Amino acid sequence: MSHVCVPGGAGYVGAVLVPKLLARGHRVTVLDNYQFGREVFDNIRGAAGLREVEGDVRDRDAVARALEGCDAVIHLACVSNDPSYELDPELSKSINFDCFPMFLAESKRAGVKRFIYASSSSVYGVSEVPDVREDHPLLALTDYSKYKALCEPLVLAEQSADFTAMVLRPATVCGASPRMRFDLSVNIMTNLAIVNKKITVFGGKQHRPNMHIEDVTDLYEQLLLEPAARIAGKIYNAGFQNRTIADIAQIAHDVVCQELPELGPIEIVTTSSDDNRSYRVNSDKIAAELGYRPRHTIEDAVRDICAWHRAGRFPRSLDDPRYFNVRTLKEAALA
Numbered sequence: 001m002s003h004v005c006v007p008g009g010a011g012y013v014g015a016v017l018v019p020k021l022l023a024r025g026h027r028v029t030v031l032d033n034y035q036f037g038r039e040v041f042d043n044i045r046g047a048a049g050l051r052e053v054e055g056d057v058r059d060r061d062a063v064a065r066a067l068e069g070c071d072a073v074i075h076l077a078c079v080s081n082d083p084s085y086e087l088d089p090e091l092s093k094s095i096n097f098d099c100f101p102m103f104l105a106e107s108k109r110a111g112v113k114r115f116i117y118a119s120s121s122s123v124y125g126v127s128e129v130p131d132v133r134e135d136h137p138l139l140a141l142t143d144y145s146k147y148k149a150l151c152e153p154l155v156l157a158e159q160s161a162d163f164t165a166m167v168l169r170p171a172t173v174c175g176a177s178p179r180m181r182f183d184l185s186v187n188i189m190t191n192l193a194i195v196n197k198k199i200t201v202f203g204g205k206q207h208r209p210n211m212h213i214e215d216v217t218d219l220y221e222q223l224l225l226e227p228a229a230r231i232a233g234k235i236y237n238a239g240f241q242n243r244t245i246a247d248i249a250q251i252a253h254d255v256v257c258q259e260l261p262e263l264g265p266i267e268i269v270t271t272s273s274d275d276n277r278s279y280r281v282n283s284d285k286i287a288a289e290l291g292y293r294p295r296h297t298i299e300d301a302v303r304d305i306c307a308w309h310r311a312g313r314f315p316r317s318l319d320d321p322r323y324f325n326v327r328t329l330k331e332a333a334l335a
């Protein structure tokens with residue numbers, strides 16, 4: 001079992017990953033500035049094996065404190081979508097890229113043996129290639145994606161016999177999390193179906209790659225356990241269903257109607273769009289080399305969100321800024 005440092009561990013993915021790692025016997029240190037609230041760990045705060053360091057990934061002292069005694073890192077911290085990044089590009093770059101060499105150096109100094117970097121399948125940009133594999137050119141369209149791509153070689157350059165470095169490029173994640181994001185495609189449409197009883201689709205023919213939050217977090221744990229030689233210096237895509245936006249809207253519609261029949265009819269309104277650009281990721285490499293088998297579908301993600309809604313776990317889900325990264329950051333900037 002590992003002692004894992006998870007920078008960004010209080011975010012959407014981390015809020016599912018951290019309790020999972022603890023439940024499977026790992027020790028976890030979260031380094032986060034808790035931009036989206038500290039309540040995310042209310043249920044596990046004080047649990048044996050969990051250490052929280054409230055701090056900034058740009059602060060060398062906080063980073064060194066967080067890495068103390070850790071043998072692995074799963075690096076999730078960043079300004080994590082395009083609109084949030086663009087609110088303040090200089091600040092975002094300082095978080096997503098400028099401090100990254102320092103983080104790597106501190107990791108090595110602390111004796112970390114394994115470093116897993118959460119990149120993104122958005123590094124490819126849009127592509128009409130039906131199977132975007134790891135050797136597809138990186139044509140990032142935004143600074144968020146560009147700096148994700150530029151961190152990758154920095155990680156891989158550190159690969160050595162006693163420092164296993166690898167990069168994961170996950171598809172867009174979907175499903176319920178204690179730190180919920182309703183600014184990701186499946187989650188957005190499900191939320192609109194439940195709250196507005198109306199899903200608006202622009203165009204709809206664009207393909208998007210998706211991955212369930214339980215699958216991506218299972219995979220991060222698998223990457224901790226894999227023999228070093230199998231993952232050393234590797235880059236892997238990770239996704240599951242590549243579906244059109246229209247398909248995703250239909251799935252959200254059908255599953256919400258089934259799970260929450262008391263809502264009555266739900267409408268899908270399709271408007272035309274001249275932006276029909278697609279991207280799809282192919283995950284054959286990680287399936288062949290590591291036996292990766294996603295087990296959860298988009299339907300499961302919608303079903304889970306319905307159950308959490310029904311249980312009252314997403315109050316004011318269209319209005320509360322904390323569910324939307326860009327709105328939270330805007331509010332913080334104004335505060």
Ligand SMILES: NC(=O)c1ccc[n+]([C@@H]2O[C@H](COP(=O)([O-])OP(=O)(O)OC[C@H]3O[C@@H](n4cnc5c(N)ncnc54)[C@H](O)[C@@H]3O)[C@@H](O)[C@H]2O)c1
Nearest residue numbers: 008010011012013032033035056057076077078080172173
């Ligand atoms: N969610 C997705 O669909 C998806 C898809 C592909 C890749 N990823 C990558 O996975 C990672 C996690 O994504 P997420 O959806 O959980 O994002 P998120 O925005 O919910 O979480 C990011 C976390 O980083 C923290 N953070 C931001 N700036 C910080 C700073 N300066 N110092 C310390 N902590 C800071 C935030 O407080 C937050 O808890 C990101 O690197 C993202 O790029 C996410």
